Amino acid sequence: MTTPITFSPSRERWLLLTVAGIQFTHILDFMIMMPLGPQFTRLFGISDAQFGLLVSAYTLSAGASGLLAATYVDRFDRRTLLLWLYALFALATLACGLAPGYGFLMGARIAAGVFGGVLSALAQTIVADVVPFERRGRAMGVVMSAFSFSTVAGVPLGLWLASALGWHATFIAIALLCVVFLVGATLTLPPLRGHLQTGSPAVWRGLVEVLAGRNHWRAFAMSALMMFTGFTVIPFITIYMQANVGLSDADIPLLYLVGGAVTLLTARWVGRLTDRHGKVPTFSRLALLVVLPLMATTLAPPLPLWAALIVSTGFFAIMSGRMIPGMAILTSAAEPRLRGTFMVLNASVQSAAMGLASLVGGLIIARDAAGRVEHYWVAGLIGVAASLASIAMARRLHLHGAPGPSRQS
Numbered sequence: 001m002t003t004p005i006t007f008s009p010s011r012e013r014w015l016l017l018t019v020a021g022i023q024f025t026h027i028l029d030f031m032i033m034m035p036l037g038p039q040f041t042r043l044f045g046i047s048d049a050q051f052g053l054l055v056s057a058y059t060l061s062a063g064a065s066g067l068l069a070a071t072y073v074d075r076f077d078r079r080t081l082l083l084w085l086y087a088l089f090a091l092a093t094l095a096c097g098l099a100p101g102y103g104f105l106m107g108a109r110i111a112a113g114v115f116g117g118v119l120s121a122l123a124q125t126i127v128a129d130v131v132p133f134e135r136r137g138r139a140m141g142v143v144m145s146a147f148s149f150s151t152v153a154g155v156p157l158g159l160w161l162a163s164a165l166g167w168h169a170t171f172i173a174i175a176l177l178c179v180v181f182l183v184g185a186t187l188t189l190p191p192l193r194g195h196l197q198t199g200s201p202a203v204w205r206g207l208v209e210v211l212a213g214r215n216h217w218r219a220f221a222m223s224a225l226m227m228f229t230g231f232t233v234i235p236f237i238t239i240y241m242q243a244n245v246g247l248s249d250a251d252i253p254l255l256y257l258v259g260g261a262v263t264l265l266t267a268r269w270v271g272r273l274t275d276r277h278g279k280v281p282t283f284s285r286l287a288l289l290v291v292l293p294l295m296a297t298t299l300a301p302p303l304p305l306w307a308a309l310i311v312s313t314g315f316f317a318i319m320s321g322r323m324i325p326g327m328a329i330l331t332s333a334a335e336p337r338l339r340g341t342f343m344v345l346n347a348s349v350q351s352a353a354m355g356l357a358s359l360v361g362g363l364i365i366a367r368d369a370a371g372r373v374e375h376y377w378v379a380g381l382i383g384v385a386a387s388l389a390s391i392a393m394a395r396r397l398h399l400h401g402a403p404g405p406s407r408q409s
Contacts, residue, residue, distance in 0.1 A: 063119020
Protein backbone atom coordinates (compact mmCIF):
# COMPACT_ATOMS: atom_id res chain seq x y z
CA MET A 1 0.00 0.00 0.00
CA THR A 2 1.29 3.47 -0.91
CA THR A 3 2.12 6.09 1.71
CA PRO A 4 -0.44 8.94 1.59
CA ILE A 5 0.91 12.31 0.45
CA THR A 6 0.36 14.96 3.14
CA PHE A 7 -0.06 18.66 2.38
CA SER A 8 -0.98 21.59 4.58
CA PRO A 9 -4.65 22.69 4.37
CA SER A 10 -3.78 25.74 2.26
CA ARG A 11 -1.53 23.73 -0.08
CA GLU A 12 -4.23 21.09 -0.46
CA ARG A 13 -6.82 23.78 -1.18
CA TRP A 14 -4.69 25.31 -3.96
CA LEU A 15 -4.08 21.90 -5.46
CA LEU A 16 -7.80 21.13 -5.49
CA LEU A 17 -8.61 24.51 -7.07
CA THR A 18 -5.96 23.97 -9.75
CA VAL A 19 -7.29 20.52 -10.56
CA ALA A 20 -10.83 21.95 -10.61
CA GLY A 21 -9.72 24.62 -13.11
CA ILE A 22 -8.27 22.00 -15.43
CA GLN A 23 -11.44 19.97 -15.08
CA PHE A 24 -13.48 23.10 -15.87
CA THR A 25 -11.93 23.55 -19.31
CA HIS A 26 -12.00 19.84 -20.08
CA ILE A 27 -15.68 19.53 -19.10
CA LEU A 28 -16.63 22.75 -20.88
CA ASP A 29 -14.99 21.52 -24.10
CA PHE A 30 -17.19 18.41 -23.92
CA MET A 31 -20.39 20.05 -22.67
CA ILE A 32 -20.48 22.92 -25.16
CA MET A 33 -21.06 20.48 -28.01
CA MET A 34 -24.53 19.52 -26.76
CA PRO A 35 -26.26 22.94 -26.67
CA LEU A 36 -24.64 23.70 -30.03
CA GLY A 37 -26.46 20.66 -31.47
CA PRO A 38 -29.20 22.67 -33.25
CA GLN A 39 -26.55 24.91 -34.85
CA PHE A 40 -24.46 21.99 -36.07
CA THR A 41 -27.43 20.10 -37.50
CA ARG A 42 -28.53 23.26 -39.30
CA LEU A 43 -25.12 24.51 -40.51
CA PHE A 44 -23.71 21.12 -41.54
CA GLY A 45 -27.02 19.68 -42.75
CA ILE A 46 -26.65 16.58 -40.58
CA SER A 47 -29.22 14.38 -38.81
CA ASP A 48 -29.67 13.98 -35.05
CA ALA A 49 -27.96 10.58 -35.30
CA GLN A 50 -24.95 12.16 -37.06
CA PHE A 51 -24.77 14.76 -34.32
CA GLY A 52 -24.86 11.95 -31.76
CA LEU A 53 -21.89 10.44 -33.60
CA LEU A 54 -20.05 13.75 -33.29
CA VAL A 55 -20.56 13.63 -29.51
CA SER A 56 -19.63 9.95 -29.41
CA ALA A 57 -16.39 10.53 -31.35
CA TYR A 58 -14.96 12.36 -28.35
CA THR A 59 -16.01 9.79 -25.77
CA LEU A 60 -15.06 6.71 -27.78
CA SER A 61 -11.60 8.09 -28.58
CA ALA A 62 -11.18 8.95 -24.90
CA GLY A 63 -12.00 5.35 -24.07
CA ALA A 64 -9.43 4.00 -26.51
CA SER A 65 -6.71 6.34 -25.23
CA GLY A 66 -7.48 5.32 -21.66
CA LEU A 67 -6.67 1.71 -22.51
CA LEU A 68 -3.27 2.83 -23.78
CA ALA A 69 -2.73 5.14 -20.80
CA ALA A 70 -3.30 2.23 -18.43
CA THR A 71 0.11 0.89 -19.47
CA TYR A 72 2.05 4.00 -18.42
CA VAL A 73 0.07 6.28 -16.07
CA ASP A 74 1.50 4.80 -12.83
CA ARG A 75 5.07 4.98 -14.12
CA PHE A 76 5.49 8.78 -14.18
CA ASP A 77 5.25 11.80 -11.92
CA ARG A 78 1.55 12.76 -11.97
CA ARG A 79 2.40 16.47 -12.35
CA THR A 80 4.58 16.01 -15.44
CA LEU A 81 2.06 13.74 -17.10
CA LEU A 82 -0.83 16.10 -16.37
CA LEU A 83 0.97 19.10 -17.83
CA TRP A 84 1.88 17.32 -21.08
CA LEU A 85 -1.59 15.91 -21.60
CA TYR A 86 -3.20 19.26 -20.86
CA ALA A 87 -0.98 21.08 -23.37
CA LEU A 88 -1.89 18.57 -26.09
CA PHE A 89 -5.56 18.85 -25.16
CA ALA A 90 -5.35 22.63 -25.60
CA LEU A 91 -3.93 22.17 -29.11
CA ALA A 92 -6.71 19.73 -30.02
CA THR A 93 -9.34 22.18 -28.77
CA LEU A 94 -7.76 24.92 -30.87
CA ALA A 95 -8.03 22.60 -33.89
CA CYS A 96 -11.77 22.30 -33.18
CA GLY A 97 -12.04 26.07 -33.33
CA LEU A 98 -10.22 26.17 -36.68
CA ALA A 99 -12.27 23.34 -38.25
CA PRO A 100 -13.75 24.34 -41.64
CA GLY A 101 -16.43 21.62 -41.72
CA TYR A 102 -17.97 18.47 -40.28
CA GLY A 103 -15.19 16.05 -41.28
CA PHE A 104 -12.34 18.18 -39.88
CA LEU A 105 -14.32 18.85 -36.72
CA MET A 106 -14.87 15.11 -36.29
CA GLY A 107 -11.11 14.52 -36.46
CA ALA A 108 -10.40 17.35 -34.01
CA ARG A 109 -13.00 15.98 -31.57
CA ILE A 110 -11.32 12.58 -31.72
CA ALA A 111 -7.96 14.21 -30.91
CA ALA A 112 -9.49 16.18 -28.02
CA GLY A 113 -10.98 12.97 -26.65
CA VAL A 114 -7.63 11.18 -26.82
CA PHE A 115 -6.09 13.66 -24.36
CA GLY A 116 -9.18 14.85 -22.48
CA GLY A 117 -10.32 11.42 -21.35
CA VAL A 118 -7.00 10.66 -19.69
CA LEU A 119 -6.92 14.15 -18.14
CA SER A 120 -10.10 13.56 -16.19
CA ALA A 121 -8.88 10.23 -14.80
CA LEU A 122 -5.50 11.70 -13.87
CA ALA A 123 -7.12 14.63 -12.05
CA GLN A 124 -9.30 12.29 -10.00
CA THR A 125 -6.30 10.08 -9.25
CA ILE A 126 -4.37 13.08 -7.92
CA VAL A 127 -7.24 13.94 -5.58
CA ALA A 128 -7.41 10.37 -4.29
CA ASP A 129 -3.61 10.30 -3.78
CA VAL A 130 -3.55 13.54 -1.80
CA VAL A 131 -6.80 13.61 0.20
CA PRO A 132 -7.46 11.02 2.98
CA PHE A 133 -10.51 8.74 2.69
CA GLU A 134 -12.49 10.51 5.43
CA ARG A 135 -12.33 13.87 3.57
CA ARG A 136 -12.45 12.55 0.02
CA GLY A 137 -16.15 13.19 -0.50
CA ARG A 138 -15.70 16.89 0.28
CA ALA A 139 -12.61 17.08 -1.95
CA MET A 140 -14.52 15.46 -4.80
CA GLY A 141 -17.23 18.05 -4.22
CA VAL A 142 -14.68 20.82 -4.85
CA VAL A 143 -13.35 19.19 -8.02
CA MET A 144 -16.79 18.17 -9.28
CA SER A 145 -17.97 21.76 -8.81
CA ALA A 146 -16.02 22.38 -12.02
CA PHE A 147 -18.96 20.76 -13.79
CA SER A 148 -21.35 23.20 -12.13
CA PHE A 149 -19.17 26.20 -12.87
CA SER A 150 -18.78 25.18 -16.50
CA THR A 151 -22.58 24.98 -16.66
CA VAL A 152 -23.31 28.25 -14.87
CA ALA A 153 -20.60 30.35 -16.51
CA GLY A 154 -18.80 28.45 -19.26
CA VAL A 155 -21.73 27.19 -21.33
CA PRO A 156 -23.74 30.46 -21.33
CA LEU A 157 -20.63 32.47 -22.23
CA GLY A 158 -19.70 29.91 -24.88
CA LEU A 159 -23.17 30.10 -26.39
CA TRP A 160 -23.03 33.89 -26.33
CA LEU A 161 -19.72 33.78 -28.19
CA ALA A 162 -21.18 31.32 -30.70
CA SER A 163 -24.14 33.62 -31.26
CA ALA A 164 -22.04 36.77 -31.60
CA LEU A 165 -18.93 35.50 -33.41
CA GLY A 166 -19.77 31.99 -34.60
CA TRP A 167 -19.18 28.58 -33.01
CA HIS A 168 -15.48 28.65 -33.97
CA ALA A 169 -14.88 31.46 -31.44
CA THR A 170 -16.15 29.31 -28.58
CA PHE A 171 -13.51 26.60 -29.03
CA ILE A 172 -10.73 29.14 -29.62
CA ALA A 173 -11.67 30.84 -26.35
CA ILE A 174 -11.56 27.52 -24.48
CA ALA A 175 -8.10 26.83 -25.93
CA LEU A 176 -6.86 30.23 -24.71
CA LEU A 177 -8.30 29.55 -21.26
CA CYS A 178 -6.42 26.24 -21.23
CA VAL A 179 -3.18 28.17 -21.69
CA VAL A 180 -4.00 30.27 -18.61
CA PHE A 181 -4.67 27.20 -16.45
CA LEU A 182 -1.61 25.44 -17.87
CA VAL A 183 0.59 28.27 -16.61
CA GLY A 184 -1.21 28.16 -13.24
CA ALA A 185 -0.73 24.40 -12.94
CA THR A 186 2.96 24.73 -13.78
CA LEU A 187 3.38 27.22 -10.94
CA THR A 188 1.22 25.55 -8.27
CA LEU A 189 1.33 21.77 -8.70
CA PRO A 190 4.16 20.08 -6.76
CA PRO A 191 5.87 16.89 -7.92
CA LEU A 192 3.55 13.94 -7.24
CA ARG A 193 5.68 10.81 -7.03
CA GLY A 194 4.27 9.14 -3.91
CA HIS A 195 2.89 6.23 -5.93
CA LEU A 196 6.43 5.50 -7.18
CA GLN A 197 7.92 5.00 -3.70
CA THR A 198 7.14 1.29 -3.63
CA GLY A 199 8.25 0.84 -7.21
CA SER A 200 5.99 1.01 -10.26
CA PRO A 201 4.71 -2.24 -11.75
CA ALA A 202 5.97 -3.47 -15.10
CA VAL A 203 4.19 -2.01 -18.10
CA TRP A 204 1.63 -4.80 -18.45
CA ARG A 205 1.74 -6.17 -14.91
CA GLY A 206 -0.20 -3.25 -13.44
CA LEU A 207 -2.86 -3.63 -16.10
CA VAL A 208 -3.12 -7.36 -15.48
CA GLU A 209 -3.31 -6.83 -11.70
CA VAL A 210 -6.14 -4.32 -12.05
CA LEU A 211 -8.08 -6.60 -14.39
CA ALA A 212 -7.53 -9.58 -12.07
CA GLY A 213 -9.41 -7.90 -9.22
CA ARG A 214 -13.08 -8.84 -8.98
CA ASN A 215 -13.76 -5.68 -6.99
CA HIS A 216 -12.34 -3.61 -9.84
CA TRP A 217 -14.69 -5.27 -12.34
CA ARG A 218 -17.67 -4.47 -10.12
CA ALA A 219 -16.47 -0.87 -9.91
CA PHE A 220 -16.16 -0.68 -13.71
CA ALA A 221 -19.71 -2.00 -14.05
CA MET A 222 -21.01 0.62 -11.62
CA SER A 223 -19.10 3.33 -13.46
CA ALA A 224 -20.53 2.35 -16.85
CA LEU A 225 -24.06 2.29 -15.45
CA MET A 226 -23.58 5.75 -13.91
CA MET A 227 -22.64 7.18 -17.30
CA PHE A 228 -25.32 5.32 -19.21
CA THR A 229 -27.94 6.77 -16.84
CA GLY A 230 -27.55 10.24 -18.25
CA PHE A 231 -26.09 10.01 -21.71
CA THR A 232 -29.00 8.43 -23.52
CA VAL A 233 -30.69 11.75 -22.65
CA ILE A 234 -28.14 14.55 -22.07
CA PRO A 235 -26.83 15.09 -25.65
CA PHE A 236 -30.35 15.74 -26.92
CA ILE A 237 -31.75 17.98 -24.16
CA THR A 238 -31.28 21.19 -26.13
CA ILE A 239 -32.79 19.70 -29.27
CA TYR A 240 -35.83 18.43 -27.31
CA MET A 241 -36.28 21.65 -25.33
CA GLN A 242 -36.43 23.67 -28.53
CA ALA A 243 -38.41 21.26 -30.72
CA ASN A 244 -40.94 19.99 -28.14
CA VAL A 245 -40.96 22.23 -25.07
CA GLY A 246 -40.91 25.42 -27.13
CA LEU A 247 -37.78 27.20 -25.90
CA SER A 248 -35.90 29.57 -28.20
CA ASP A 249 -32.18 29.91 -28.92
CA ALA A 250 -32.11 32.83 -26.46
CA ASP A 251 -33.58 30.67 -23.67
CA ILE A 252 -30.96 27.90 -23.82
CA PRO A 253 -28.10 29.81 -22.09
CA LEU A 254 -30.52 30.58 -19.23
CA LEU A 255 -31.28 26.87 -18.95
CA TYR A 256 -27.60 26.15 -18.28
CA LEU A 257 -27.06 29.29 -16.20
CA VAL A 258 -29.80 28.50 -13.67
CA GLY A 259 -29.11 24.76 -13.63
CA GLY A 260 -25.41 25.34 -13.14
CA ALA A 261 -25.91 27.95 -10.42
CA VAL A 262 -28.06 25.60 -8.35
CA THR A 263 -25.66 22.71 -8.95
CA LEU A 264 -22.75 24.88 -7.87
CA LEU A 265 -24.51 25.51 -4.57
CA THR A 266 -25.52 21.90 -4.00
CA ALA A 267 -22.18 20.28 -4.95
CA ARG A 268 -20.39 21.24 -1.72
CA TRP A 269 -23.46 20.26 0.31
CA VAL A 270 -23.59 16.84 -1.33
CA GLY A 271 -19.87 16.41 -0.64
CA ARG A 272 -20.42 17.03 3.08
CA LEU A 273 -23.39 14.66 3.14
CA THR A 274 -21.24 12.02 1.46
CA ASP A 275 -18.62 12.17 4.23
CA ARG A 276 -21.21 12.40 7.01
CA HIS A 277 -23.69 9.70 6.00
CA GLY A 278 -21.50 7.40 3.93
CA LYS A 279 -20.61 7.25 0.27
CA VAL A 280 -22.76 4.28 -0.74
CA PRO A 281 -25.94 5.35 1.13
CA THR A 282 -25.70 8.90 -0.27
CA PHE A 283 -25.12 7.63 -3.80
CA SER A 284 -28.01 5.17 -3.52
CA ARG A 285 -30.47 7.86 -2.48
CA LEU A 286 -29.44 10.27 -5.24
CA ALA A 287 -29.38 7.54 -7.90
CA LEU A 288 -32.95 6.67 -6.93
CA LEU A 289 -34.03 10.32 -6.75
CA VAL A 290 -32.67 11.08 -10.24
CA VAL A 291 -35.45 8.95 -11.75
CA LEU A 292 -37.94 11.82 -11.25
CA PRO A 293 -36.16 14.59 -13.20
CA LEU A 294 -34.95 12.07 -15.77
CA MET A 295 -38.46 11.10 -16.78
CA ALA A 296 -39.82 14.63 -16.32
CA THR A 297 -37.24 15.90 -18.80
CA THR A 298 -37.94 13.28 -21.45
CA LEU A 299 -41.76 13.58 -21.13
CA ALA A 300 -42.00 17.38 -20.84
CA PRO A 301 -44.81 18.92 -22.93
CA PRO A 302 -44.77 22.54 -24.16
CA LEU A 303 -44.01 24.62 -21.07
CA PRO A 304 -43.44 28.25 -20.11
CA LEU A 305 -39.82 29.12 -19.49
CA TRP A 306 -40.12 29.10 -15.69
CA ALA A 307 -41.53 25.58 -15.66
CA ALA A 308 -38.89 24.32 -18.08
CA LEU A 309 -36.24 25.80 -15.79
CA ILE A 310 -37.60 23.87 -12.80
CA VAL A 311 -37.43 20.59 -14.74
CA SER A 312 -33.97 21.17 -16.21
CA THR A 313 -32.50 22.51 -12.95
CA GLY A 314 -33.68 19.45 -11.04
CA PHE A 315 -32.16 17.27 -13.72
CA PHE A 316 -28.76 19.02 -13.63
CA ALA A 317 -28.55 19.21 -9.82
CA ILE A 318 -29.40 15.59 -9.05
CA MET A 319 -27.67 14.06 -12.08
CA SER A 320 -24.39 15.80 -11.22
CA GLY A 321 -24.88 15.44 -7.46
CA ARG A 322 -24.86 11.63 -7.60
CA MET A 323 -21.46 11.80 -9.31
CA ILE A 324 -19.82 13.18 -6.14
CA PRO A 325 -20.39 10.11 -3.94
CA GLY A 326 -20.12 7.96 -7.07
CA MET A 327 -16.58 9.09 -7.85
CA ALA A 328 -15.60 8.91 -4.17
CA ILE A 329 -16.75 5.29 -4.23
CA LEU A 330 -14.85 4.47 -7.41
CA THR A 331 -11.56 6.02 -6.30
CA SER A 332 -11.85 4.10 -3.03
CA ALA A 333 -12.67 0.82 -4.77
CA ALA A 334 -9.27 0.82 -6.45
CA GLU A 335 -6.29 -0.77 -4.72
CA PRO A 336 -4.20 2.33 -3.81
CA ARG A 337 -0.93 1.29 -5.50
CA LEU A 338 -2.84 0.59 -8.73
CA ARG A 339 -5.15 3.59 -8.53
CA GLY A 340 -3.73 5.46 -11.52
CA THR A 341 -4.06 2.44 -13.80
CA PHE A 342 -7.53 1.74 -12.44
CA MET A 343 -8.69 5.32 -12.99
CA VAL A 344 -7.56 5.54 -16.61
CA LEU A 345 -9.21 2.20 -17.30
CA ASN A 346 -12.28 3.57 -15.54
CA ALA A 347 -12.14 6.66 -17.76
CA SER A 348 -12.13 4.33 -20.76
CA VAL A 349 -15.14 2.49 -19.39
CA GLN A 350 -16.95 5.78 -18.73
CA SER A 351 -16.10 7.19 -22.14
CA ALA A 352 -17.20 4.02 -23.91
CA ALA A 353 -20.45 4.01 -21.91
CA MET A 354 -21.11 7.67 -22.74
CA GLY A 355 -20.37 7.08 -26.41
CA LEU A 356 -22.56 4.00 -26.59
CA ALA A 357 -25.36 5.73 -24.70
CA SER A 358 -25.22 8.73 -27.05
CA LEU A 359 -25.39 6.41 -30.06
CA VAL A 360 -28.32 4.52 -28.53
CA GLY A 361 -30.14 7.76 -27.74
CA GLY A 362 -29.56 9.06 -31.27
CA LEU A 363 -30.95 5.85 -32.75
CA ILE A 364 -33.99 5.83 -30.45
CA ILE A 365 -35.23 9.36 -31.02
CA ALA A 366 -36.88 10.42 -34.26
CA ARG A 367 -38.67 13.44 -35.73
CA ASP A 368 -42.30 13.65 -36.76
CA ALA A 369 -43.60 15.62 -39.73
CA ALA A 370 -43.69 18.81 -37.66
CA GLY A 371 -40.07 18.37 -36.53
CA ARG A 372 -40.89 17.36 -32.95
CA VAL A 373 -38.72 14.76 -31.22
CA GLU A 374 -40.36 11.37 -30.67
CA HIS A 375 -39.50 8.41 -28.39
CA TYR A 376 -37.29 10.51 -26.10
CA TRP A 377 -39.04 8.95 -23.09
CA VAL A 378 -37.73 5.53 -24.17
CA ALA A 379 -34.19 6.86 -23.81
CA GLY A 380 -35.22 8.09 -20.36
CA LEU A 381 -36.46 4.66 -19.33
CA ILE A 382 -33.14 3.12 -20.32
CA GLY A 383 -31.43 5.69 -18.09
CA VAL A 384 -33.73 4.78 -15.20
CA ALA A 385 -32.88 1.08 -15.53
CA ALA A 386 -29.15 1.90 -15.56
CA SER A 387 -29.46 4.07 -12.45
CA LEU A 388 -31.24 1.37 -10.47
CA ALA A 389 -28.64 -1.20 -11.54
CA SER A 390 -25.82 1.14 -10.43
CA ILE A 391 -27.24 1.17 -6.89
CA ALA A 392 -27.14 -2.61 -6.69
CA MET A 393 -23.57 -2.67 -7.98
CA ALA A 394 -22.36 0.04 -5.56
CA ARG A 395 -23.56 -2.02 -2.60
CA ARG A 396 -21.34 -4.93 -3.62
CA LEU A 397 -18.08 -2.95 -3.61
CA HIS A 398 -15.27 -3.10 -1.04
CA LEU A 399 -13.87 0.37 -0.35
CA HIS A 400 -10.18 0.63 0.57
CA GLY A 401 -9.58 2.88 3.55
CA ALA A 402 -13.14 2.66 4.85
CA PRO A 403 -13.21 2.39 8.66
CA GLY A 404 -14.39 -0.90 10.14
CA PRO A 405 -15.76 -3.90 8.27
CA SER A 406 -18.61 -2.04 6.60
CA ARG A 407 -18.56 -1.65 2.84
CA GLN A 408 -21.16 1.09 3.02
CA SER A 409 -18.82 3.84 4.25
